[in-house]
Amino acid sequence: MFSLVYNGISGNLPSSIVDGLVDLESISLAGNNLSGEIPSSISNISKLTLLELGNNSFSGHVPMNLGNLQNLRMLGLGGNQLTNDPSMSELGFLNSLRNCRHLERIVIGWNSFDGTLPKSFSSGNLSASLEHFQAYSSGIKGMIPNEIGNLSNLISLEMGGNGLRGTIPETLGQLKKMQSLVIDNNKLEGSIPVSFCNFVNLFRINLGGNKLSQQILGCLSSRNIYLNDNAFTSTIPSAFWNNKDLAIVDLSYNLLNGSLPLEIGSATGMRILSLKGNQFSGDIPSIIWRHQNLDYLILSENKLHGHIPETFANLTALQYLDLSQNNLSGVIPKSLEKLQNLVYFNVSFNELGGEIPNGGRFKNLTAESFKGNRELCGESQFKVMPCKGNKSSKTRVLKYILPSVGLVVGIAIIIMVCFMRRRKSNKPLPAKSSLPSAFPHERISYHEIVKATSGFGKDNLIDRGSIGSVYKGIFSNGLVAAIKLFDLDMEDANKSFDVECRILSNIRHRNLVKVISSCCNLDIKALVLEYMPNGNLNNWLYSSDYCLSIAQRLEIMIDVAYALEYLHHGYPSPIVHCDLKPSNILLDEDMVARVGDFGIAKLLTKDQRILHTKTLGTIGYMSPG
Structure with missing residues (x-):
């Protein structure tokens, strides 16, 4: 197989480089600093199966003759500055691809095309061959054509962050092989098509950030469901929770109302549940305790009342619990001190009373977690009134205890001063969420990471490692972070990413690098970490x-x-x-x-022992074995 691969090149891509290379089967020039227009002579390389030009600075129009590449299987043009011919309202180059009978993947996201999807794009050879169409934030506007239902082999369709309008076509439900449907952050209206009940292989559906309304389909079946920031009304159908495979449900910021049904406890594999910013009322179902794998539970900004269930103490995996801005009353169950993985807890602006627990993870919380509850009492760090049962006789304290305490405190102060001169305090920072506090509405997307790093440009590269690279990223909100990008072609990259996510999401100390967020999809696995300006x-x-x-x-x-x-x-x-x-x-x-x-x-658990020293550590820095 003959391939053309360059790393670290810049400038235009001259036609002379590819002219005459009739036996070339692969062109992979992604992630360089190439600019100018894409040479139309590329279409003369008849044996070409892979054309990857993503994450460069190509501009101008996409050649209209790419349909001549009869053997093409993958076309990657994402992350450039490509535009559409202003004399054409449609993305004309897509029409030419109908002749490519083997084309399986098209990636054109993060460009500025400013055109509509051609109706005829879904016909021809593509109707049987195309499996992945990725066009996130690429300037596509207009309506999604009904003809898109002809792409019978489509597995993933990602067109989020565009200007799509109108309704979602019923014909999308014909795509029985669909696994990932992402059309978030557009201007789509109407309801979810009933034909979506036909999906049987759907792993992820993301319709968030549109203007969709009416009732949520009870038959909607997917592992990860994002319907946030729409205008869905009524209650959530009980049948919705019968999906045993549910892992992530984000229905935040809609107009949903009614009480939370007992059926919510059926999807026992759920890891993230966010119902924030709706109009739910009634009690919190205590049956939620059955979600033993639940990491995030966000019920804030509703009208929920009643008590916080004691059974929440059984949510042993829980890291993030937000019940703020409701009408909850009663006490905060002391049993919640058992939640050893809890890193964020918020019950502010309710009607809670009684003593705030001060054991377990609660000892590291601040007043922000409890403000707006007038009847709470507890330790001074929470800025609430002291609990009456904890008051001792002032006379006895002054007469018998205070002199002894004063002596001990004096000695302690002397020791502390000496210690502080030698060392800054190593006390861990107050516990916070390891993700942005507005989760899940401030998740960092692939598009934001690409933009923050200037398309993973060489100027932003901090370091290269055995399983990936680290880039400096400057986000639109001013956040400066280090982006650790894992090389998915490396055998151990996926395992390493999973290990780092698991470890960093559960630990917090002033001498450990803090994780801000993560980004994981079909195209990328990356960690967004606190930036260290003085390097390593x-x-x-x-x-x-x-x-x-x-x-x-x-x-x-x-x-x-x-x-x-x-x-x-x-x-x-x-x-x-x-x-x-x-x-x-x-x-x-x-x-x-x-x-x-x-x-x-x-x-390591208590029962584990290291039986050998087979490790992937660096020679010279491994523990002796």
Whole structure:
């Protein structure tokens, strides 16, 4: 197989490079800094099966003769600056692709086409061959043509972030092989077509951020369902919860009302449930405790009343619980102290009373979690009134206890001052969500990551590793972050991504790199991490441009020791990093050391023992075995 592959090239792509290469079967030039127009002479390479030009700076129009590539299987043009011929209202180049009888994947997202989908695009050879059509944020406008139902082999259709309007065609329900349907953040109106009940292989459906209305279909069957930011009304049909495979349900910011049915406990595999910003009333069903895998439960900004169920203590996997801005009353169950994975808790602006629990994860919470509840009492850190039952006799305190306490406090202050001179406090920061606080409405998309890194440009590259690369990203809201992009072609990348997500979402310490968010779909697996402006320790130790004093070296050693002490002893299940080396120790703006890269870390239970030292760590930095 003859291939054309370049890395790190820039400028125009001259026709002379591809002219005469009639035996070329693959052109993969993604992620370079190529500009100018795409040479139309590419269409003369008759044996070409893969044409990947994504994430460059190509401009102008897509050649209208790409349909000559009879053997083409994959066309990648995403992440460029391509436009449509202004004299044509339709994306004409798509019509030419009807002649490609083997074309399986088309990626044209993140361009500026400003045109409509041709009705005839779904006919011809494409109706039997096309499996993936990805056109997210590509300037497509107008209505989705009914003819799209002719693409009988379509597995994924992603057209979010465009200007699509009108109703969703019923013909989409004819696509029985559909697994991923993403048409969020458009201007679509009307109801969800009844034909969507025909989907049997659907893994993800995302219709969020449109103007859809009426009732949600009870027969809608998918593992991940995003219907947020629409105008759906009425109650959620009880049959909706009969889908045993439900994992993610986001119905936030609609006009849904009524009470939450007992059937909500049927989908026991659910991990994320967000009903935020609706008009639900009644009690919170205690049967929710059956969701043993639930990580996120968001019921805020509704009209729910009654008590917080004691059974919430059985949600052992729960990390994020938001019940704020409702009409809940009663006490906060003390049994919630058992939730060892909880990193975010919010019951503000309700009518709760009684004592705030102060054990378990509650001891790290702040007043923000409880404000707006006039009858709550507890510790001073929560900025509520003290509980009456905890008051002692002032006379006895002043006469017998205060002198002794004063002596102890005096000694403690002297020790503290000495210690503070030697070391900054290593107390962990107050627990927060490891994701943005407005989850799930501030999820970071692939499009945002591409834009923040200038299409993963070389100027934003921080480092390359064995399973991916790290880029500096500047987002539209001013956030500066480090984006760790995993190379999905590497055998261990998927495993490493899963390990890092699992570890970083459950730990928090001032000497560990903080995860801000993640992005995971068919095209990318990436972690968005706190940006460390002073780079890694390896640069400071082995570069002539940097210099560390003895005091700074000692501080860094202590920082790393604190991080390891937390990983080994401060978390319920010990975490073994497995690859601690200077390049995995990062330095923030104050030269405080943060340990990162948990791609091969191991989470050990009490019953586990390390039987051998077969590890993927770096030679010279592994533990001796």
